[in-house]
Amino acid sequence: MALSKDELKAKILEKAAKSPKPQLYIKDFYECDPDAKPRDIKNIANELVKESKLMFWSSGSTTMYAVPSRIKNEETAGGI
Amino acid sequence: MAKHATPLLDQLESGPWPSFVTDIKRQAETKPECWDILGILELSYKDRITHWKHGGIVGVFGYGGGIVGRYADVPEKFPGVEHFHTIRVAQPSSKYYTTKNLRQLMDLWEKHGSGMTNFHGSTGDIILLGTRTENLEPFFWDLTHDMSQDLGGSGSNLRTPANCIGQSRCEWACYDTEEVCYQLTQKYQDEIHRPAFPYKFKFKFSGCPNDCVAAIARSDISVIGTWRDDIRIDQAAVKGYIDGKFPSNGGAHAGRDWGKFDIEKEVIALCPTKCMKMEGGELKINNAECTRCMHCINVMPRALRPGKDTGASILVGAKAPILDGAQFSTLIVPFMKIEKENEFEELTEFIEKVWDWWMEVGKNRERVGETMQRIGLPTFIKVMGIDAIPQMVIEPRSNPYVFWSDEEVPGGFQRDVQEFRRRHAA
Numbered sequence: 001m002a003l004s005k006d007e008l009k010a011k012i013l014e015k016a017a018k019s020p021k022p023q024l025y026i027k028d029f030y031e032c033d034p035d036a037k038p039r040d041i042k043n044i045a046n047e048l049v050k051e052s053k054l055m056f057w058s059s060g061s062t063t064m065y066a067v068p069s070r071i072k073n074e075e076t077a078g079g080i
Numbered sequence: 081m082a083k084h085a086t087p088l089l090d091q092l093e094s095g096p097w098p099s100f101v102t103d104i105k106r107q108a109e110t111k112p113e114c115w116d117i118l119g120i121l122e123l124s125y126k127d128r129i130t131h132w133k134h135g136g137i138v139g140v141f142g143y144g145g146g147i148v149g150r151y152a153d154v155p156e157k158f159p160g161v162e163h164f165h166t167i168r169v170a171q172p173s174s175k176y177y178t179t180k181n182l183r184q185l186m187d188l189w190e191k192h193g194s195g196m197t198n199f200h201g202s203t204g205d206i207i208l209l210g211t212r213t214e215n216l217e218p219f220f221w222d223l224t225h226d227m228s229q230d231l232g233g234s235g236s237n238l239r240t241p242a243n244c245i246g247q248s249r250c251e252w253a254c255y256d257t258e259e260v261c262y263q264l265t266q267k268y269q270d271e272i273h274r275p276a277f278p279y280k281f282k283f284k285f286s287g288c289p290n291d292c293v294a295a296i297a298r299s300d301i302s303v304i305g306t307w308r309d310d311i312r313i314d315q316a317a318v319k320g321y322i323d324g325k326f327p328s329n330g331g332a333h334a335g336r337d338w339g340k341f342d343i344e345k346e347v348i349a350l351c352p353t354k355c356m357k358m359e360g361g362e363l364k365i366n367n368a369e370c371t372r373c374m375h376c377i378n379v380m381p382r383a384l385r386p387g388k389d390t391g392a393s394i395l396v397g398a399k400a401p402i403l404d405g406a407q408f409s410t411l412i413v414p415f416m417k418i419e420k421e422n423e424f425e426e427l428t429e430f431i432e433k434v435w436d437w438w439m440e441v442g443k444n445r446e447r448v449g450e451t452m453q454r455i456g457l458p459t460f461i462k463v464m465g466i467d468a469i470p471q472m473v474i475e476p477r478s479n480p481y482v483f484w485s486d487e488e489v490p491g492g493f494q495r496d497v498q499e500f501r502r503r504h505a506a
């Protein structure tokens with residue numbers, strides 16, 4: 001049984017807050033609800049960005065997600 | 081006056097070819113930050129290491145693509161390039177511009193950025209090189225409000241779709257490449273502007289197998305025009321070419337005397353499937369064997385034309401050599417009608433099926449072509465609901481093991497192992 005949207009949002013945020021590295025791939029969120037379609041998870045992650053609860057972190061060729069407070073400043077460009 | 085000594089770069093200006101160093105120096109006369117581009121590059125040449133940091137968090141509000149962040153790791157030395165972000169602006173279909181539009185765009189870029197450009201990046205976008213984070217929103221506002229233009233894709237987004245000039249100027253176009261490109265760009269706005277996938281995804285549209293946008297080499301889904309009826313032949317014009325009345329290849333090889341046109345040598349012998357011959361003064365084509373390579377049509381455009389029952393072949397999985405080697409895309413659907421009437425439904429269904437599979441099983445930073453290679457074409461076409469065709473086989477089988485799945489064998493594999501072992505001890 002798939003989670004409700006709010007439950008899924010909470011799980012995604014929890015995962016993003018606790019991951020060892022601040023930047024996560026979209027695939028890292030799939031396990032938050034194995035029953036949901038990848039495209040639904042993507043849409044919800046992007047919605048969290050719109051709500052400023054997550055942010056995009058881009059290497060130029062790949063885009064990752066992060067909790068804003070875990071990224072110190074714009075220049076945390078470790079390089080991926 | 082040059083702000084930094086750049087002896088290594090200056091050397092690059094000494095050759096007979098145009099030099100980007102000269103270009104940047106000229107630009108630096110009005111945009112002083114460009115001196116720092118030369119300075120940081122000179123330092124990289126000296127240190128043999130890049131002084132750019134890749135990646136970061138830049139963008140415009142609501143978008144998750146279109147801006148590629150670049151920061152110098154030696155900003156104290158080169159403050160002009162402390163931030164030097166790249167902006168991708170979506171190109172119009174076929175890259176038709178008015179000079180007014182180009183001037184406006186250049187004015188905008190002089191105002192908000194370094195003035196340095198790259199027309200066009202390999203994805204097709206207009207690339208504007210070098211601006212600071214605080215200039216991004218004002219630039220984006222002017223671009224969208226004053227010019228009605230938009231950013232292109234970057235990161236794990238659908239990249240800006242690209243097409244050949246197609247029916248706007250080319251008689252060989254087998255479908256309306258501009259229309260498909262435009263419609264799909266509109267349909268997939270969300271995928272273009274916000275990350276949607278484990279990695280980048282591109283589609284490109286060529287009107288015929290000449291493939292002027294190099295879709296087969298550069299796009300995850302390549303849509304290449306083709307036809308399924310017969311090549312149209314004007315026998316009188318064939319004779320005209322033989323008699324030297326018309327220049328072959330539209331005169332493209334007229335710069336030197338290559339001798340008299342020889343249809344046997346220049347057309348028939350070069351047909352990859354050897355399906356052409358002259359018979360009784362007429363050119364004959366065995367269309368069932370023709371692979372639609374376009375060679376004969378390119379050589380004798382006045383005599384030969386693609387058929388009338390046109391559409392496209394759909395190929396999947398091209399990519400550049402970032403992780404593995406480069407690869408072309410693989411033919412998956414030999415022929416599909418590409419029709420505006422049904423909003424290209426057959427094509428968009430195909431695209432979304434590929435996305436669903438790749439998002440599920442693709443690894444991080446794995447292009448769909450790599451996923452196909454890792455998991456195997458047989459599985460891929462099964463998922464797509466497509467039957468195998470001989471063209472998908474590269475070579476005769478070299479592996480003696482054939483594994484049949486249960487449902488491929490009439491009656492399946494149901495058997496009693498105990499009973500079998502009673503007769504054949506293990």
Ligand code: HEM
Nearest residue numbers: 060061130132148150164166200201202203204207209402
């Ligand atoms: C050692 C340094 C660099 C390396 C190894 C590097 C590597 C790459 C790679 C692998 C790509 C392809 C990314 C993709 O789309 O998958 C790329 C694209 C790009 N890079 Fe770099 N890059 C470097 C420095 C720079 C610098 C200094 C700039 C700008 C000042 C820059 C601007 C760009 C742009 C604009 C693109 C996209 C081009 C297009 O869309 O066709 N890069 N780079």
Ligand code: HEM
Nearest residue numbers: 477478479480481482483484485493500501503504505506
């Ligand atoms: C369906 C029937 C058979 C299968 C699937 C089979 C499979 C194999 C396999 C996988 C190997 C290992 C190959 C390697 O390590 O590169 C092998 C080796 C060998 N097989 Fe068979 N085999 C079959 C029938 C036979 C028969 C009927 C004989 C003898 C009459 C035989 C004699 C051998 C020998 C002597 C080797 C060792 C070759 C060497 O070490 O160079 N096999 N077989």
Ligand code: SF4
Nearest residue numbers: 244250253287288292
């Ligand atoms: S790909 Fe074919 S149709 Fe498109 S411009 Fe080139 S020759 Fe013309």
Ligand code: SF4
Nearest residue numbers: 351370371373374376
């Ligand atoms: S298009 Fe290519 S394969 Fe077909 S007849 Fe002409 S040369 Fe031969």
